Structures are given as C-alpha cells and as structure tokens.
Amino acid sequence: MTQVIRSSAELREKVATWKRSGMLVGVVPTMGALHDGHMSLVREARKQSDRVIVTIFVNPMQFNNPDDLTKYPRDEAHDLALLEAEGVDVLFAPGVDEVYPNGFATKVSVSGISEPLEGAFRPGHFDGVATVVSKLFGMTQAGRAFFGEKDWQQLQVVKRLVEDLNIPIRIIGCPTIREEDGLAMSSRNVRLTSEERASAPKLHAQMQAAAEAIRAGTPVETALNAAKDALQAEGFGTWDYLELRTADGLRPLESLSEPARMLAAVMLGDVRLIDNIAV
Amino acid sequence: MTQVIRSSAELREKVATWKRSGMLVGVVPTMGALHDGHMSLVREARKQSDRVIVTIFVNPMQFNNPDDLTKYPRDEAHDLALLEAEGVDVLFAPGVDEVYPNGFATKVSVSGISEPLEGAFRPGHFDGVATVVSKLFGMTQAGRAFFGEKDWQQLQVVKRLVEDLNIPIRIIGCPTIREEDGLAMSSRNVRLTSEERASAPKLHAQMQAAAEAIRAGTPVETALNAAKDALQAEGFGTWDYLELRTADGLRPLESLSEPARMLAAVMLGDVRLIDNIAV
Numbered sequence: 001m002t003q004v005i006r007s008s009a010e011l012r013e014k015v016a017t018w019k020r021s022g023m024l025v026g027v028v029p030t031m032g033a034l035h036d037g038h039m040s041l042v043r044e045a046r047k048q049s050d051r052v053i054v055t056i057f058v059n060p061m062q063f064n065n066p067d068d069l070t071k072y073p074r075d076e077a078h079d080l081a082l083l084e085a086e087g088v089d090v091l092f093a094p095g096v097d098e099v100y101p102n103g104f105a106t107k108v109s110v111s112g113i114s115e116p117l118e119g120a121f122r123p124g125h126f127d128g129v130a131t132v133v134s135k136l137f138g139m140t141q142a143g144r145a146f147f148g149e150k151d152w153q154q155l156q157v158v159k160r161l162v163e164d165l166n167i168p169i170r171i172i173g174c175p176t177i178r179e180e181d182g183l184a185m186s187s188r189n190v191r192l193t194s195e196e197r198a199s200a201p202k203l204h205a206q207m208q209a210a211a212e213a214i215r216a217g218t219p220v221e222t223a224l225n226a227a228k229d230a231l232q233a234e235g236f237g238t239w240d241y242l243e244l245r246t247a248d249g250l251r252p253l254e255s256l257s258e259p260a261r262m263l264a265a266v267m268l269g270d271v272r273l274i275d276n277i278a279v
Numbered sequence: 280m281t282q283v284i285r286s287s288a289e290l291r292e293k294v295a296t297w298k299r300s301g302m303l304v305g306v307v308p309t310m311g312a313l314h315d316g317h318m319s320l321v322r323e324a325r326k327q328s329d330r331v332i333v334t335i336f337v338n339p340m341q342f343n344n345p346d347d348l349t350k351y352p353r354d355e356a357h358d359l360a361l362l363e364a365e366g367v368d369v370l371f372a373p374g375v376d377e378v379y380p381n382g383f384a385t386k387v388s389v390s391g392i393s394e395p396l397e398g399a400f401r402p403g404h405f406d407g408v409a410t411v412v413s414k415l416f417g418m419t420q421a422g423r424a425f426f427g428e429k430d431w432q433q434l435q436v437v438k439r440l441v442e443d444l445n446i447p448i449r450i451i452g453c454p455t456i457r458e459e460d461g462l463a464m465s466s467r468n469v470r471l472t473s474e475e476r477a478s479a480p481k482l483h484a485q486m487q488a489a490a491e492a493i494r495a496g497t498p499v500e501t502a503l504n505a506a507k508d509a510l511q512a513e514g515f516g517t518w519d520y521l522e523l524r525t526a527d528g529l530r531p532l533e534s535l536s537e538p539a540r541m542l543a544a545v546m547l548g549d550v551r552l553i554d555n556i557a558v
Contacts, residue, residue: 008445020301103528105391106409106443112384130385131444138445164385165410166287166417249382 002084004091008139011053011092015141023050027142029133032056032093033073033187034082037177041146042086044174053140054083056093061100062128073187092140099135108134110164113250114157117263118274121240129154130161137167145169150176150184152261152276156250176275178204184275196269199234203275206230207242207262211279220244220254224262237267244279281363283370287418290332290371294420302329306421308412311335311372312352312466313361316456320425321365323453332419333362335372340379341407352466371419378414387413389443392529393436396542397553400519408433409440416446424448429455429463431540431555435529455554457483463554475548478513482554485509486521486541490558499523499533503541516546523558 005011018025026049028041038054045052056079063069076093083091107127114126137145147155155173162171177185181201192200206227213223224242232239245252247259256279263276284290297304305328307320317333324331335358342348355372362370386406393405416424426434434452441450456464461483462476471479485506492502503521511518524531526538535558542555 012447103391103439104443106387106389106440108385108387108444110385112382135443135445138447141447160382161385164383164414165387166414168291168417168420 002080002088002091004080004093006092006094007098008094011090011139012141014090015053018051019141024144025049025051025053025140025142026144026146027136027140028052028054028146029136030054030056031058031072031187032076032079033190034079035177035185035187035189037148037150037185039082039086040177041148041174042083042088044172045144045146046086046088048144048146048172049142051089052087053090053092053142054088055136055140056091057099057132057136059099059128059132060096061131062125064122064124071191073190099132107131108161108165110157110161113153113160116250116252117241117243117245118153118265121265126154126157130157133158134161134165134167137162137169142169144172146172146174148176149173149276150186151274152263153250156248182208184273186273188271188273191271193269196271199236200268200273202231202234203236203264203266203268203273204277207264207275207277210242211262211277214244214256214279231266235268237269240265240267240272242266247278281359281367281370283359283372285371285373286377287373290369290418291420293369294332297330298420303423304328304330304332304419304421305423305425306415306419307331307333307425308415309333309335310337310351310466311355311358312469313358314456314464314466314468316427316429316464318361318365319456320427320453321362321367323451324423324425325365325367327425327451328421328423330368331366332369332371332421333367334415334419335370336378336411336415338378338407338411339375340410341404343401343403350470352469378411386410387440387444389436389440392432392439395529395531396520396522396524397432397544400544405433405436409436412437413440413444413446416441416448421448423451425451425453427455428452428555429465430553431542432529435527461487463552465552467550467552470550472548475550478515479547479552481510481513482515482543482545482547482552483556486543486554486556489521490541490556493523493535493558510545514547516548519544519546519551521545526557 026045028045108130109127110130119126159171182204183201210223210227242264244262247261253260260279262279265274305324307324387409388406389409438450460480462480489502489506521543523541526540532539539558541558544553
C-alpha cells in the first residue's frame with residue numbers, strides 16, 4: 001500500500017521513524033506521467049534501499065517555457081497505481097505552495113556544467129532543477145537518489161551539486177529505457193502525432209550511426225553533420241544541438257581522447273526530443 | 280579533549296558514530312579569533328546538544344575585500360585552548376582546498392533579505408555565507424546551529440535558507456555579548472588603535488539613545504540623524520548605514536508599527552564596526 005503524502009512535515013515524521021530503525025531510504029524524484037523509464041528507477045531504488053519514496057512534482061521553477069509547463073502531462077491516479085504495483089512505500093506529491101511557500105527566496109545554481117546544451121537553450125532550467133532537488137533531498141533525507149541517464153546533463157549537475165554542498169546522499173544514474181524501435185522513453189512522447197511517433201526513432205538511429213562513424217575514424221564534425229542533414233531530410237525541425245562532449249564535465253570534444261557522450265536536442269513537430277548515448 | 284579534524288570525510292565518520300547512538304549534534308560555525316561572544320554560543324550549544332562541533336574556517340567566498348581577508352586575525356592554538364576549556368568535542372578546521380576543491384561550482388543565494396544593508400555594501404558577501412553555511416550543515420549533519428545576533432542580518436539569511444532548502448537543522452540565535460563599556464565583541468576589534476578603542480563604545484551608546492528617542496515618539500529619521508551627527512563629531516568615519524528595519528524581514532520601517540531592529544555599520548579608523556539592537 002503506497003501512502004500518499006503532501007506535506008513535508010508529515011514526510012519528515014515518516015522518514016524519522018524509518019531512520020530510527022536504521023533503514024536506508026531511497027528517493028526517485030519525478031515530474032509524474034510515469035513510464036517504464038521511471039519504473040526502472042523505482043525497481044533499482046527498491047533493490048538498493050529499505051524504503052522507497054517517489055516524488056511527483058511538476059516544478060514550475062525549471063520550466064523556462066510557460067506553455068511547456070501547461071502542457072506537461074499529469075495523471076496522478078494512474079501514476080499511483082503503477083507505484084502501488086512496485087511496492088513503493090511513499091508517494092510524496094506536494095503542491096506548489098508547499099514547495100515554494102510565501103517568502104521563498106533561495107536559489108541553488110551550478111556554474112560551468114549547467115551552462116552549455118540544455119542550459120544554453122533553457123535559461124534558468126538548471127537553477128530550477130538544482131534548487132528543487134536540494135529541497136527534495138532535504139525533505140526526504142534519503143541516502144540514495146536515482147536519476148535517469150536520459151537527462152544526462154541533469155545527472156551531472158545533480159552529482160556536482162551534491163558533492164559541492166556536501167549533501168549526504170549517493171546519486172545513482174540508471175540507463176535510458178527505450179521503446180523497441182529505439183526511441184528514448186519520455187513523458188513528452190505522448191504529445192507526438194502518430195506520424196511524428198513513426199519518425200522519432202530515427203534520432204537514436206542516426207546518433208548510433210554517427211557514433212559508429214566516429215569510432216571508425218570519421219572526423220567528429222563530419223559525422224555529426226551527416227546525422228543532422230539526414231534527420232532534417234526526414235522532417236525533423238530545428239536542431240538545438242548535436243554534440244560530442246566529455247562524459248562527466250561536458251567539455252567540447254573534437255576526438256575520442258577521453259570518455260565521451262553524444263547529446264542531442266531537436267524539435268519534431270511541436271515536441272522537443274532529447275537523447276544521449278555513450279560513444 | 281577536543282579532537283581537531285580537518286577532512287570532511289573524517290568528520291562524517293565521527294558524526295555517524297554519534298548519530299548511531301541517537302545523539303543530538305550542535306554546531307557553532309566561526310571564523311576563529313574566538314572571543315567571549317563565540318564562547319557564549321559554545322556554552323549554549325553545550326547546553327542544548329549531546330555533542331558540540333565548533334568550525335573554524337575563514338571563508339574567502341564571503342570576503343568582498345581581499346585586504347580584509349588578509350588582515351583577518353588567525354590564532355588556532357589559542358582558539359583550541361579556549362574550546363578545550365569548554366569541553367568542545369570536535370574542532371573542525373578544514374583548509375580552503377577541502378571546502379572548495381578543484382571543480383567546485385555551486386552557489387547558494389538568498390534574494391530579498393540579503394540585499395539591503397550588509398548586502399548592499401559587501402557585494403557577494405551573503406552568497407558566500409549562504410554557500411559555506413549550507414556546506415557546513417551538510418558536513419556536520421548537526422541538528423542545531425548557533426549563531427550570534429551580532430550579525431543580525433546573517434542570522435536572518437541563514438534562517439531563510441534553512442527553511443527554503445528544507446535543511447533538517449534548527450537555527451538558534453544568541454544575544455550579542457558586549458564589553459563592559461557596551462562595545463559589541465568582534466574579532467575585528469583587536470585592529471582598533473587604543474584611541475579608537477576608547478571611542479568605539481559610543482556607537483552602541485548613540486544607538487541606545489536613538490532607540491529611546493524613537494520609543495518616546497521622536498520621528499525615526501530625526502533620531503537616526505542625531506546619532507549619526509554625534510558620532511561624526513566624535514571622529515567616526517563614513518557611515519555605511521544606520522537604519523530602522525523590521526526585525527525578521529529587514530524591511531524599512533518609518534515608525535514602530537512592528538517588532539523593529541536598529542542596524543548600523545560605520546568606519547572607525549581602518550576598522551568597520553557593525554552593531555544592532557532591538558527597538
């Protein structure tokens with residue numbers, strides 16, 4: 001039976017009783033609209049923790065685009081049923097006033113790693129992420145937190161912030177879960193038309209092809225441009241970026257001199273798709 | 280026997296053993312150069328906690344003036360002797376590289392309350408305070424932290440930040456400790472010449488006179504201007520501010536309509552004195 005908690009005071013009491021019995025608490029922070037990607041995080045949390053909290057909070061502070069915030073899919077009843085089935089102990093689903101009460105004035109920001117890629121195209125996004133994640137860690141007092149590699153840059157920002165602020169929690173990154181055709185699972189995928197949905201897996205396919213070309217010696221820029229052109233021809237819209245970066249620090253890379261990640265963001269119709277793979 | 284710890288990993292282990300036995304940990308964050316003001320915090324921490332950590336870290340991030348940072352008094356051996364005498368369990372005195380290792384990139388900032396007064400005259404100061412205090416709370420995992428009312432605005436900033444980031448710690452403000460002649464104790468007082476030291480208590484005396492006048496019905500501006508003029512005549516230098524503000528939110532106040540605090544910052548020779556009193 002998953003207990004739904006909406007107040008941080010009530011959550012703190014619940015967690016205190018667990019901690020008094022020496023239990024390790026795991027948290028999976030989400031914005032709801034749960035899919036198999038989230039559920040893989042929940043299963044990992046279940047394995048690695050004595051008690052599991054899933055948080056659902058569509059955080060206004062991390063949406064630079066108000067329209068994206070309005071359209072973000074929400075279905076708590078459906079989400080709760082999925083969490084029940086996985087034996088999650090607590091669904092923490094606070095309202096906006098609980099997270100940002102009157103007088104709220106604090107911001108956590110991470111420079112450097114949060115500036116390129118998503119940071120360049122979504123101003124303020126990672127400040128919103130860093131702030132809400134700091135709050136959720138404070139509220140849940142969890143010892144482990146589980147994040148998807150799907151949001152690779154976010155995962156690096158959260159790792160940096162936890163190290164920098166000495167927050168006593170371990171951050172566990174979990175592999176991206178994909179549809180059978182290769183499309184990375186995302187809550188925003190439901191907004192694709194059926195035609196767009198049919199084209200969407202080409203993003204991952206072209207990224208894989210580019211990665212293979214780079215590994216085989218094709219210059220990075222040549223390989224990335226080929227992938228960009230191919231997707232443009234397939235009806236994809238504006239590219240925000242398709243880049244090769246160092247895996248941890250997200251510094252630009254012109255050759256495979258260290259562990260690398262290829263990261264992409266591109267419009268398909270009205271939906272902004274992001275993806276990333278190891279190279 | 281006070282144990283000196285310099286690494287946050289070692290501190291974390293120490294605290295973990297205390298917490299496993301259910302002990303409440305109190306922390307007194309300082310920049311060293313300890314005086315009776317600090318010791319009153321230590322005694323309060325001793326009363327309210329099972330184990331007491333005093334931190335000494337002269338935090339470069341909160342010094343807007345490099346000269347002030349260089350001249351800040353340091354005498355760890357003397358400080359340690361004082362802490363031993365009070366039965367402090369741990370002196371945590373990390374180096375700059377331990378607190379801000381290579382790659383450090385995170386900043387905590389509090390808007391609103393940190394902007395006027397000290398915030399206006401010391402750009403970046405409260406970002407430095409908020410960031411290092413967040414780190415020290417993470418490192419010490421303390422349940423209570425003790426701060427002096429001498430730095431009234433800092434105390435309000437820290438309270439705001441702890442509430443906003445849901446950090447599980449209670450902030451205890453302790454009254455300003457004064458010399459017999461009324462001068463608020465401060466590590467910077469040792470930098471006053473003997474002539475300046477003789478004039479310094481006039482700051483507190485004039486503030487008290489102004490507070491009394493305001494309580495008796497004198498308009499706020501009239502009372503504050505009289506105090507400013509009197510101190511100027513006594514050889515005090517530039518005023519940064521002398522203001523009446525709401526006690527918690529530090530909003531400007533033109534009459535005693537709610538709990539009020541009078542706050543001052545003024546130069547005396549080369550030394551910047553700050554003080555505040557309830558009105």
